[in-house]
Amino acid sequence: MSTLRFYAIKQALNKKPIKIEENERRSALFGRNVFNEDKMRQYLTKEAFVSVMDAVLNGTKIERVVADHISTGMKEWAISKGVTHYTHWFQPLTGATAEKHDAFFEPIGNGRAIEKFGGGQLVQQEPDASSFPNGGIRNTFEARGYTAWDPTSPAFIYGTTLCIPTVFVSYTGEALDYKTPLLRALQAIDSAAVDVCKYFDKNVKKVNTSLGWEQEYFLIDRGLAASRPDILLTGRTLLGHSSAKGQQLDDHYFGTIPKRAMQFMRDLETECMLLGIPVKTRHNEVAPNQFELAPVYDEANLAVDHNSLLMDLMDRVAERHDFKVLFHEKPFKGVNGSGKHNNWSLSTNTGVNLLGPGKTPMSNLQFLTFFINTIKAVNENEELVRASIASASNDHRLGANEAPPAIISVFIGEQLTRVLDELENVTNGKLSPEEKTDLKLNVVGKIPEILLDNTDRNRTSSFAFTGNKFEFRAVGSTANCGKPMTVLSTIVANQLIKFKAEVDALIDKKGKGLKKDEAIFNVLREYIKKSKNILFEGNGYGEEWEIEAKRRGLSNYKTTPEALKAKISEKTIKMFEDLKVLNRVESISRYEVEMEDYVMHIQIEGRVLGDIARNHVVPIAVKYQNVLIENVSGLKEIYGDGFKKLAGEQMTLIEEISGHIASINSNVTKMINARKEANHIEIIEDKADAYCFKVKPFFDEIRYHCDKLELLVDDELWPLTKYRELLFTK
Numbered sequence: 001m002s003t004l005r006f007y008a009i010k011q012a013l014n015k016k017p018i019k020i021e022e023n024e025r026r027s028a029l030f031g032r033n034v035f036n037e038d039k040m041r042q043y044l045t046k047e048a049f050v051s052v053m054d055a056v057l058n059g060t061k062i063e064r065v066v067a068d069h070i071s072t073g074m075k076e077w078a079i080s081k082g083v084t085h086y087t088h089w090f091q092p093l094t095g096a097t098a099e100k101h102d103a104f105f106e107p108i109g110n111g112r113a114i115e116k117f118g119g120g121q122l123v124q125q126e127p128d129a130s131s132f133p134n135g136g137i138r139n140t141f142e143a144r145g146y147t148a149w150d151p152t153s154p155a156f157i158y159g160t161t162l163c164i165p166t167v168f169v170s171y172t173g174e175a176l177d178y179k180t181p182l183l184r185a186l187q188a189i190d191s192a193a194v195d196v197c198k199y200f201d202k203n204v205k206k207v208n209t210s211l212g213w214e215q216e217y218f219l220i221d222r223g224l225a226a227s228r229p230d231i232l233l234t235g236r237t238l239l240g241h242s243s244a245k246g247q248q249l250d251d252h253y254f255g256t257i258p259k260r261a262m263q264f265m266r267d268l269e270t271e272c273m274l275l276g277i278p279v280k281t282r283h284n285e286v287a288p289n290q291f292e293l294a295p296v297y298d299e300a301n302l303a304v305d306h307n308s309l310l311m312d313l314m315d316r317v318a319e320r321h322d323f324k325v326l327f328h329e330k331p332f333k334g335v336n337g338s339g340k341h342n343n344w345s346l347s348t349n350t351g352v353n354l355l356g357p358g359k360t361p362m363s364n365l366q367f368l369t370f371f372i373n374t375i376k377a378v379n380e381n382e383e384l385v386r387a388s389i390a391s392a393s394n395d396h397r398l399g400a401n402e403a404p405p406a407i408i409s410v411f412i413g414e415q416l417t418r419v420l421d422e423l424e425n426v427t428n429g430k431l432s433p434e435e436k437t438d439l440k441l442n443v444v445g446k447i448p449e450i451l452l453d454n455t456d457r458n459r460t461s462s463f464a465f466t467g468n469k470f471e472f473r474a475v476g477s478t479a480n481c482g483k484p485m486t487v488l489s490t491i492v493a494n495q496l497i498k499f500k501a502e503v504d505a506l507i508d509k510k511g512k513g514l515k516k517d518e519a520i521f522n523v524l525r526e527y528i529k530k531s532k533n534i535l536f537e538g539n540g541y542g543e544e545w546e547i548e549a550k551r552r553g554l555s556n557y558k559t560t561p562e563a564l565k566a567k568i569s570e571k572t573i574k575m576f577e578d579l580k581v582l583n584r585v586e587s588i589s590r591y592e593v594e595m596e597d598y599v600m601h602i603q604i605e606g607r608v609l610g611d612i613a614r615n616h617v618v619p620i621a622v623k624y625q626n627v628l629i630e631n632v633s634g635l636k637e638i639y640g641d642g643f644k645k646l647a648g649e650q651m652t653l654i655e656e657i658s659g660h661i662a663s664i665n666s667n668v669t670k671m672i673n674a675r676k677e678a679n680h681i682e683i684i685e686d687k688a689d690a691y692c693f694k695v696k697p698f699f700d701e702i703r704y705h706c707d708k709l710e711l712l713v714d715d716e717l718w719p720l721t722k723y724r725e726l727l728f729t730k
């Protein structure tokens with residue numbers, strides 16, 4: 001095995017960056033492989049074009065006859081670009097993307113054939129859904145699943161396949177993917193936000209949710225990654241002693257991007273351009289071999305699709321460059337983990353960012369309305385927000401030894417804190433003309449168009465306001481952004497509906513009704529008072545905040561099984577039902593899928609760790625011990641009784657090695673037994689708890705002794721590629 005390690009290192013050191021030609025401007029490449037507006041104009045009949053655009057902008061249904069025209073146009077475009085197959089592209093709850101390719105080719109008898117792609121094939125397909133996770137939905141309804149075209153996300157060409165973004169639902173209509181509830185949630189917030197916007201501008205017809213994600217990842221030489229069974233099978237290292245040099249010098253962050261990685265990025269960016277993913281930023285991250293990629297923000301549904309597509313693309317491009325991309329939230333112990341910040345905002349069809357301060361007091365009041373409602377929504381649903389980003393892999397990041405913590409809190413900066421303090425003192429009921437003028441001129445009117453304060457952000461907050469958007473930082477690097485976006489949109493929609501009702505009630509009150517702005521000030525004042533617990537400007541990393549958060553009654557779930565329970569509280573189920581985002585069956589089945597996913601992750605990690613510890617580490621330790629024993633007996637042969645003085649160190653080592661081997665063996669046995677017991681548990685909560693609290697704790701024990709052995713055993717013999725080799729080979 002150690003031969004594999006040294007072979008992989010030697011190979012890695014000899015690898016040269018691949019040459020990447022960039023002959024065309026990026027703007028020319030952008031969207032070339034996307035069936036976007038330009039291509040639709042070119043390839044569709046006028047009627048078909050209008051119909052698609054109407055579906056995209058207003059959510060209208062596309063008639064079946066029109067779908068036939070659209071599919072024909074799409075096919076012609078695709079064939080002109082050398083495409084032979086098409087697929088419905090969707091995001092099942094496995095976390096990966098799924099596709100099943102069918103050829104356009106169709107024999108028509110008499111030895112002849114044509115290329116065919118009908119409206120029916122565009123609009124709906126029935127993949128064999130039985131092997132996708134569904135959490136009991138299929139058992140209950142014995143439903144088959146089908147995929148249905150989502151015209152709001154344009155079709156694209158990847159390789160020689162035309163990919164059609166679709167939702168994935170059961171035959172009885174239950175969502176089996178991430179996209180379906182996201183689309184419903186985006187609809188809910190659109191309608192709720194439009195209603196509230198009407199207080200400020202009657203012309204607002206649509207509110208779009210925007211998402212800008214920032215993808216962090218590690219790039220490891222493919223050969224080196226393959227030499228580690230843990231990376232290969234679990235995406236992270238389950239053991240490995242920390243490198244003598246880690247990230248403490250901060251010399252990687254924003255430093256020069258290593259050459260091989262740079263070529264990978266350029267290649268990847270070209271692919272992104274062709275697919276219309278507007279990537280803009282690339283840089284090194286905190287840890288060695290860690291990087292970040294971010295696009296310009298986009299409409300949320302499209303941005304979620306783009307992120308899923310990007311992760312897929314990264315895997316494929318990395319292969320060309322002999323890299324392996326690690327998306328795991330914590331691939332290396334003691335080294336900075338990876339997240340995926342979700343920058344979130346709302347904008348109107350009239351071009352106003354509802355989370356950006358404006359030029360006039362009235363537009364600032366609108367901003368404050370959405371700003372405060374968001375804070376209140378997060379305050380009241382902090383457990384659900386935490387649940388939306390829970391996963392076995394993100395547990396290593398949240399609440400472990402790094403920021404952000406598992407506690408959800410909102411950072412808003414000094415300037416806005418001051419504004420909220422002022423608003424909190426607004427008079428109850430009618431406002432005097434003086435107070436109104438004062439509020440408009442000196443409070444609302446004083447919010448600067450650009451919030452400078454927020455550029456100096458608090459990096460430890462899980463949910464931070466950053467000038468014209470909220471940045472949800474606790475999202476994990478492996479996550480499908482659809483999950484947090486669905487929750488965020490739903491809770492804010494729910495809050496905006498309540499807000500509208502409360503304001504209307506104050507305005508309508510017979511006789512002593514308030515003016516619109518008075519009513520808004522009154523409601524916001526109460527919201528500020530009620531939402532104080534969630535606001536936190538201090539350092540979110542460490543025990544002090546944990547104690548304070550506990551005092552405030554904020555949750556601090558450090559493990560997924562604990563965090564996920566918020567997904568099936570009556571409050572959550574009802575809210576999702578009321579807003580038609582998820583029905584009860586869907587909520588519960590999703591929860592089950594995620595709990596099962598957690599169990600499977602820990603189960604696999606346990607198996608891999610047991611295997612590596614027993615079959616790789618222990619045998620090598622024994623081998624090295626034998627070398628020492630031989631040495632000691634040799635010394636004894638030569639020096640007789642005087643050998644003890646010469647062999648003392650070796651004998652201590654022999655004993656230490658025996659000690660670690662014994663601990664590894666006994667802990668692996670205990671872990672296997674705990675696993676067996678857990679596997680017999682039927683109820684998913686109990687099973688997940690058993691894996692979390694009875695199985696997983698052995699990981700640290702086993703790892704500790706393996707890592708100690710790594711320090712004792714001859715480097716020549718050590719079978720597992722070491723941290724320094726994985727992290728510093730460029």
Ligand code: ADP
Binds near residue numbers: 210211294296
């Ligand atoms: P960083 O957080 O790394 O300093 P930025 O704050 O500049 O980077 O931007 C991060 C992401 O936020 C980018 O994807 C950017 O397009 C996105 N973003 C900027 N403005 C908005 C907005 N109004 N709504 C949503 N996302 C936005």
Ligand code: MG
Binds near residue numbers: 214341471
């Ligand atoms: Mg950011």
